[in-house]
Amino acid sequence: MKTxxxxxxxxxxxxxxxxxxxxxxxxxxxxxxxxxxxxKALFDSSGGVTYGGALRYxxxxxxxxxxxxxxxxxxxxxxxLLSQGGTIQKLGFPVSVELQPIPLMxxxxxxHGQLIVxxxxxxxxxxxxxxxxxxxxxxxxxxxxxTGFIGAAGVEFGRGLFRxxxxxxxxxxxxxxGLGGVxxxxxxxxxxxxxxxxxxxxxxxxxxxxxPAPKPKPxxxxx
Amino acid sequence: MLQxxxxxxxxxxxxxxxxxxxxxxxxxxRASGQASQNMAIAPGAHREGEVIVAFRDAVDxxxxxxxxxxGRAAGARRSRFGPRVLAQLEPGVSVAEAVDRFSAMPAVAWxxxxxxxxxxxxxxxxxxxxxxxxxxxxxxxxxxxxxGIQKGVSTVAVAVLDTGVAFEDYTDPxxxxxxxxxxxxxDTRFIPGYDFFNDDAHANDDRNHGTHVASTVAExxxxxxxxxxxxxxxxxxxxxxxxxNGIGTxxxxxxxxDYAIGYSENGVRPVxxxxxxxxxxxxxxxxxxxxxxxxxAGVLVVAAAGNNGTSxxxxxxxxxxxxxxxxxxxxxxxxxxxxxxxxxxxxxxGGDCDRDDDGDGAADCVYQQTLRSSSVQAGRYDxxxxxxxxxxxMATPHVSAAAALLFSQGFTDVASVRAALEQTAxxxxxxxxxxxxxxxxxxxxxxxxxLPGYGFNVGTKK
Numbered sequence: 001m002k003t004x005x006x007x008x009x010x011x012x013x014x015x016x017x018x019x020x021x022x023x024x025x026x027x028x029x030x031x032x033x034x035x036x037x038x039x040k041a042l043f044d045s046s047g048g049v050t051y052g053g054a055l056r057y058x059x060x061x062x063x064x065x066x067x068x069x070x071x072x073x074x075x076x077x078x079x080x081l082l083s084q085g086g087t088i089q090k091l092g093f094p095v096s097v098e099l100q101p102i103p104l105m106x107x108x109x110x111x112h113g114q115l116i117v118x119x120x121x122x123x124x125x126x127x128x129x130x131x132x133x134x135x136x137x138x139x140x141x142x143x144x145x146x147t148g149f150i151g152a153a154g155v156e157f158g159r160g161l162f163r164x165x166x167x168x169x170x171x172x173x174x175x176x177x178g179l180g181g182v183x184x185x186x187x188x189x190x191x192x193x194x195x196x197x198x199x200x201x202x203x204x205x206x207x208x209x210x211x212p213a214p215k216p217k218p219x220x221x222x223x
Numbered sequence: 224m225l226q227x228x229x230x231x232x233x234x235x236x237x238x239x240x241x242x243x244x245x246x247x248x249x250x251x252x253r254a255s256g257q258a259s260q261n262m263a264i265a266p267g268a269h270r271e272g273e274v275i276v277a278f279r280d281a282v283d284x285x286x287x288x289x290x291x292x293x294g295r296a297a298g299a300r301r302s303r304f305g306p307r308v309l310a311q312l313e314p315g316v317s318v319a320e321a322v323d324r325f326s327a328m329p330a331v332a333w334x335x336x337x338x339x340x341x342x343x344x345x346x347x348x349x350x351x352x353x354x355x356x357x358x359x360x361x362x363x364x365x366x367x368x369x370x371g372i373q374k375g376v377s378t379v380a381v382a383v384l385d386t387g388v389a390f391e392d393y394t395d396p397x398x399x400x401x402x403x404x405x406x407x408x409x410d411t412r413f414i415p416g417y418d419f420f421n422d423d424a425h426a427n428d429d430r431n432h433g434t435h436v437a438s439t440v441a442e443x444x445x446x447x448x449x450x451x452x453x454x455x456x457x458x459x460x461x462x463x464x465x466x467x468n469g470i471g472t473x474x475x476x477x478x479x480x481d482y483a484i485g486y487s488e489n490g491v492r493p494v495x496x497x498x499x500x501x502x503x504x505x506x507x508x509x510x511x512x513x514x515x516x517x518x519x520a521g522v523l524v525v526a527a528a529g530n531n532g533t534s535x536x537x538x539x540x541x542x543x544x545x546x547x548x549x550x551x552x553x554x555x556x557x558x559x560x561x562x563x564x565x566x567x568x569x570x571x572x573g574g575d576c577d578r579d580d581d582g583d584g585a586a587d588c589v590y591q592q593t594l595r596s597s598s599v600q601a602g603r604y605d606x607x608x609x610x611x612x613x614x615x616x617m618a619t620p621h622v623s624a625a626a627a628l629l630f631s632q633g634f635t636d637v638a639s640v641r642a643a644l645e646q647t648a649x650x651x652x653x654x655x656x657x658x659x660x661x662x663x664x665x666x667x668x669x670x671x672x673x674l675p676g677y678g679f680n681v682g683t684k685k
Contacts, residue, residue, distance in 0.1 A: 038679055082636075082639045087639065089634050129680075138346075178680070
């Protein structure tokens with residue numbers, strides 16, 4: 001309830017801002033795969049460190065577009081399991097999976113130009129999937145790329161050249177996995193997932209100085 | 224009535240090679256030896272003393288020569304097919320140093336070590352056993368690729384419930400009968416077994432069936448001697464439940480099964496597979512109960528389908544929790560003697576000693592070390608050779624060995640081992656619904672395909 005109230009307050013405080021700001025972000029955080037059961041079977045956990053970067057351009061007032069690239073990888077070992085809920089038998093052969101989502105998003109910064117800027121965005125996540133595994137010299141590889149949905153919300157602090165921020169998001173990208181291996185056993189076909197990242201941004205104003213918000217005219221004294 | 228049934232079933236329980244084991248011409252060892260084709264090239268490996276130099280387009284001959292000299296190339300070979308030069312470095316100049324030097328020159332587009340490339344070949348293991356070339360049966364189950372992945376571990380044992388195994392040098396203190404250990408066991412480990420015929424711990428072979436069967440599982444391999452076994456790194460538990468005439472009783476068989484599953488070393492039960500190269504035409508609840516206990520204890524029970532050439536599988540191979548095995552000849556056809564039917568799970572090489580489909584000049588029996596039949600008949604158990612037998616008895620240990628290799632790799636439960644073998648078996652004869660048919664079951668086992676298990680999005684390869 002408190003969160004909702006805070007969000008409502010921030011929305012209410014949204015101020016118009018100038019276009020033309022370009023920001024470059026470096027991102028580090030945590031990604032948790034949507035295909036949890038498959039990931040846990042091979043890697044013992046479904047989450048891990050993700051890192052990457054993004055470029056954001058403010059096109060009009062607080063509206064912005066952004067494009068980024070993050071990477072996430074997990075290393076584990078091949079397994080056999082008979083069915084969902086069956087015993088996971090680790091077989092000792094290495095297997096690695098790497099996900100590289102390219103989030104292309106459009107969103108709105110609600111208090112652009114202020115010290116604390118909440119934002120929300122949605123868009124497409126073009127996600128590439130690479131699985132590599134070698135068993136005694138024989139490759140068991142798989143790769144593919146699909147576009148899915150991504151949504152994110154965050155907050156950025158600072159209004160100078162350097163900013164810091166945090167973001168929560170979720171992506172869903174179906175159709176690359178689930179065709180074989182443990183993902184087929186668990187019937188999991190989504191290579192998206194939940195992310196929480198921290199970021200450091202360097203922002204440049206390409207469109208000149210932002211215009212200050214117009215001062216309210218003093219009310220004419222009534223006769 | 225009960226007594227009559229017991230007598231009848233006791234007589235019916237025989238080594239599944241109920242055909243008289245066919246002894247082909249004895250194989251005589253000759254030196255051969257096959258080199259392993261394993262590739263072992265480290266990442267980043269390159270030819271010493273050579274650097275590939277690519278020049279920019281505008282660079283003329285004179286400039287190239289000047290660059291090569293100043294990069295300390297003693298010589299150079301220009302490609303006749305593309306814009307690159309292979310610089311041969313002066314003695315003492317390292318590749319890394321030369322790459323750095325050339326790369327810093329404006330006339331050079333790039334310079335890099337002359338890295339090595341190699342054929343993309345899965346690791347295989349070709350043993351040097353002198354008669355290995357006659358083991359068409361091992362080639363049929365892709366043994367060399369299997370060994371490239373897994374050779375078996377000695378903590379996993381196959382209990383061979385049979386006529387005994389020639390596993391020790393032993394002289395019976397009562398009869399004075401001398402038994403000798405077969406010569407080609409290599410490093411194979413034997414787990415203490417039991418002789419349910421003589422009620423002692425010396426489960427020696429007084430026929431030659433059990434030694435042959437056990438040798439298919441774990442005959443000494445890559446020891447420059449004789450023949451090979453499919454799971455030669457695994458251990459064997461010899462359990463004697465069949466007599467010198469190849470006949471035993473259900474009571475002894477049930478005892479043998481319970482002995483195998485009850486044996487433990489430091490709290491760990493090494494027997495993961497029970498091989499039953501035997502069969503009977505009749506059901507027996509005592510054996511069925513023992514089999515149920517084995518499967519519940521995580522032990523896979525593998526049994527011969529029988530050699531009657533009929534369309535029904537013998538007991539106990541016909542039980543749902545027992546893996547029933549039929550036989551193939553070298554042409555991957557159902558062997559003429561092999562039983563088939565809806566209870567059949569797999570087929571494996573069982574041989575046909577009247578044919579030479581692989582054209583190696585030897586009859587297509589399954590060859591392994593064992594006791595010489597003529598010596599056994601004369602009461603001698605110290606005379607060995609490499610002999611060819613045929614039967615579903617011979618097919619069964621191939622499946623037992625494959626299962627033992629899966630357990631060695633990390634498979635832990637019986638159902639998974641069965642499922643992995645089912646998923647990866649080579650389908651034969653047009654498999655019907657469910658991936659099987661009554662002639663070949665799920666098909667010919669291919670352990671190399673089962674061993675890798677699953678990745679995230681890549682399952683087993685057939």
